[in-house]
Amino acid sequence: MILLYNLIVLMASQLVKAAALFSPKMRLFVNGRRNVVGEIRNKIGPSDRTIWFHTASLGEFEQGLPVMEAIKDKYPDHGIVVTFFSPSGYEVRKNNAIADVTVYLPLDTPGKVTSFLDAVHPEMAFFVKYEFWPNYLRQLKQRRIPTYLISGIFRENQVFFKWYGGFYRKALQTFERFFVQNDRSKNLLRDIGFENVKISGDTRFDRVSKILERNNTLDFIETFLDGKMAFVAGSSWPKDESQYRDFVDSTAFDLKYIIAPHTTKPEQMQELKHSFRKKAVLFSEKEGKNLADFDIFIIDTIGLLTKIYSYADIAYVGGGFGTAGLHNILEPATFGIPIVIGPNYSKFSEAVALVGLGGCLSVKNKTELVQTLSMLVQNDDERIEKGHICSTFVQMNKNATEVIMKNISDV
Numbered sequence: 001m002i003l004l005y006n007l008i009v010l011m012a013s014q015l016v017k018a019a020a021l022f023s024p025k026m027r028l029f030v031n032g033r034r035n036v037v038g039e040i041r042n043k044i045g046p047s048d049r050t051i052w053f054h055t056a057s058l059g060e061f062e063q064g065l066p067v068m069e070a071i072k073d074k075y076p077d078h079g080i081v082v083t084f085f086s087p088s089g090y091e092v093r094k095n096n097a098i099a100d101v102t103v104y105l106p107l108d109t110p111g112k113v114t115s116f117l118d119a120v121h122p123e124m125a126f127f128v129k130y131e132f133w134p135n136y137l138r139q140l141k142q143r144r145i146p147t148y149l150i151s152g153i154f155r156e157n158q159v160f161f162k163w164y165g166g167f168y169r170k171a172l173q174t175f176e177r178f179f180v181q182n183d184r185s186k187n188l189l190r191d192i193g194f195e196n197v198k199i200s201g202d203t204r205f206d207r208v209s210k211i212l213e214r215n216n217t218l219d220f221i222e223t224f225l226d227g228k229m230a231f232v233a234g235s236s237w238p239k240d241e242s243q244y245r246d247f248v249d250s251t252a253f254d255l256k257y258i259i260a261p262h263t264t265k266p267e268q269m270q271e272l273k274h275s276f277r278k279k280a281v282l283f284s285e286k287e288g289k290n291l292a293d294f295d296i297f298i299i300d301t302i303g304l305l306t307k308i309y310s311y312a313d314i315a316y317v318g319g320g321f322g323t324a325g326l327h328n329i330l331e332p333a334t335f336g337i338p339i340v341i342g343p344n345y346s347k348f349s350e351a352v353a354l355v356g357l358g359g360c361l362s363v364k365n366k367t368e369l370v371q372t373l374s375m376l377v378q379n380d381d382e383r384i385e386k387g388h389i390c391s392t393f394v395q396m397n398k399n400a401t402e403v404i405m406k407n408i409s410d411v
Contacts, residue, residue, distance in 0.1 A: 001167040005134060006109060013107050028087035032104040040081070040119040043101045050079045051411070052122035054105060056131045057089035059328065061096070063151050064128035066206040066401040068098045071126075075411065081120050085131060092302060108133040117143065123411040126150055127175075134167070137174040146409050149178045151203045151400065153349070154185040161188060169193075179404050182349060198407055201400035202350070208334040209398045216310040224291035225256050229313045229377065232258045232337075234305050235327035236318035240342065241272060243321055243363075247370045248296065249277045253377050258308055260299040262318060262327070269300040306331050313383065314376045316340045320362070326351055329360060336391035338376055338383055340369065350393075359389030 020026040044050060051071055055061040061082070068080060079100035084090035094102050106112040113135045125140055125147040140147045159165040160172060169192055179200040180186050186197045233244060236259060248257050261272065273280045273296075280296035281289060283304075291297065299308065309315060315332035319325050320342025329339050329351055339360040345351040354360035361376075363369040376383045 002134070002138075005167065009108055009135075013109070025087050028091065029104075032087065032090060033106055036103045036106050037115045037119045039103055040101055040116075044079060044081070044120065046121075048079055049075075049077060049411075050081050050100075050120055050122045051075065052081045052083070052120055052125045053099075053128065054083045054085075054126070054131065054136075055089060055128045057084065057086035058092050059089075060128040060130075061089055061093050062207055062328075063202070063204045064126065065098065066203045066210070067126065067150055067404055070401050070405050071124075072098060074405070078123070078411070081122065105133075108135045110135055110139075113139050117145075124148075124408070129153060132168065132171055134171040137171040141174040146176045146411070147174050148404075148408060149175050149180075150200070150404055152178050152180040152185060153182065154180065154188045156188065160192060176409065177407060179400070179407070198403065200403040200407075201397055203400045203404070204328075204330050204350075205394055205398040206401045208330045209394055211306055211331065211334055216307040218304065218307050218311070220286060220291060221258070221297075221308060221311050224258070224294065224297050225311060226292040228254055228256045230256050230258060230311050231314050231316070231373070231377075232260070232308055232312035232332070233316040234260050234309065234318065234332065235262045236260070236316070237262050237322050237324065239321040240316070240318040241275070243342070243366050243369050244316060244373070245275065246366060247373050251370075251374065251377075253374075255377060257296045258299065258311075259296065260305045260308060262324075264300045264302065266300070269298060273298055309337065310335050312337045314338055314340065314373065316373075318342075320344050329354065330394060333359065333390035334394045336387040338386035339390060340372055340376075354390060354393055357389050357393060359386045359393060361386070 016026055017030055020030040053064050053068055055064050072080060080098060081101045082099040083103055083105040085105050090104055096102060106116050117139055122145055125145055127149050129151045159168045172194065176196065178189060178194065178197045180197060181202045183199065186199055189197045269282055273282055276296055278295040280298055281291065281294040283299045283301050309332045312332060315337045317327050317329045317332065317339055319327045326341060326345045326348050329341065332339050333354065341351060341360060341362050343362055343364045345362060351360060355362050361372050363372050
C-alpha cells in the first residue's frame with residue numbers, strides 16, 4: 001500500500017506543476033517548496049533544539065497559536081518551526097512573530113520527508129486539527145519523536161473508519177496523544193482501538209478570548225461610524241454579498257456598513273463598491289476623504305477584521321451560502337455580538353452550538369436575512385441578549401491549551 005501511496009503522491013506533484021502554469025495559487029504552491037530545506041538550514045543549526053507545528057492553512061495556524069505561545073513560554077531555548085500546506089495560509093502568516101522558521105511543508109514523499117526531518121530534527125511535533133501525512137507520521141514514529149494532534153476533530157465519513165482504511169489507521173499510531181474537540185471524535189477513535197484520546201476542546205476559544213486583552217482601537221473606523229450603529233460583514237463571498245445587498249441598499253436605518261470581503265482583488269473590489277446604490281469607499285481610497293460622509297466602508301486589505309468586529313453591533317459572517325465553508329464566527333462572538341450566517345454550517349460545531357443557543361441566527365434566503373437583520377437593528381433587547389449568549393459561549397469553552405500543556409511529555 002505504501003508503494004501505491006507514494007506513486008499517487010508523485011503523480012499528484014507532477015499534476016500540480018502542470019497546473020502552476022495556469023494558476024497563480026498553484027505557482028505559489030510549487031515555487032514556495034523549491035528550497036524549503038535550504039531555508040531551514042540557514043536558520044537552524046545541527047545542535048539547535050526545535051519543536052515543529054504543522055498547520056494546513058490560516059485557520060489552523062490561528063487554532064494552533066495558543067499552544068505555540070504556551071510551548072514558547074515553557075521551552076524558551078527551543079526554536080519553533082511552523083509549516084503550512086496551503087498558500088492561503090503561508091502567504092498571510094509567513095512573517096508571524098511566534099515562529100523562528102515558517103515554511104511550506106514539502107510534499108509527502110520519502111526523500112523529501114527525510115530531508116525535512118533531518119534539517120528540523122524536532123524534539124516534539126504537533127499537527128493542528130487534521131492533515132495526516134503517512135510518510136511524515138511513519139518517520140516521526142521511527143525517530144521516536146513525540147507527536148500530538150491538537151484540536152482534532154473526526155467524522156464517520158473519514159477513511160480511518162472505513163473497512164479499507166487500514167493503511168491510514170496505522171499512520172495514526174504515531175500520535176502519542178490525541179487532543180480532540182468533542183465526545184464524538186473520542187468515541188470514533190476508541191472504536192478503532194485508540195485509547196490515548198483526551199477531550200481538550202478547541203484551542204480557538206483560547207485564541208479569541210485573548211483578543212479582548214489587546215488594543216482593538218481603529219481611529220478611521222471611529223471616524224467612519226460617527227457614533228452610529230455598525231453592521232459588519234466579515235469574510236464574505238459574492239454569494240453572501242448578493243444576499244445582503246438589498247438590506248444595505250433598501251433599508252432606511254441610521255446604520256453604517258463595513259464589509260471585509262474574503263478576497264480583495266482590486267477589480268473585484270471596484271465591482272463590489274459600484275454594486276451598491278449607497279455611497280461606498282474602499283480602505284485603499286480613504287486618504288484625503290471624510291469617511292463620515294460615506295455609508296459603506298469596504299476593507300480591501302487583510303489583517304483588520306478582528307479589530308473591526310470590536311465596533312460591530314451586528315455581524316454577518318460569510319461562507320454559509322456557498323460551499324467553501326463558513327468562516328470564523330468565534331471572533332465576533334468574543335466581542336458579544338449577535339451573528340447572522342447562511343444555511344450551510346452543519347460541519348462547524350461552534351456554529352451548530354451557537355445556533356442552538358440562539359446567539360447565532362441562520363437564514364435560508366435573502367428575505368429571511370432582511371427580516372433577521374431588521375429585527376436585530378430595531379430590537380435592542382434581542383440584540384443585546386444574543387450578543388451576551390455569544391460572549392458567554394466563548395468564555396465557557398476556553399482553556400483547551402491548559403489541558404494540552406498538562407498532558408504532553410517534557411522534552
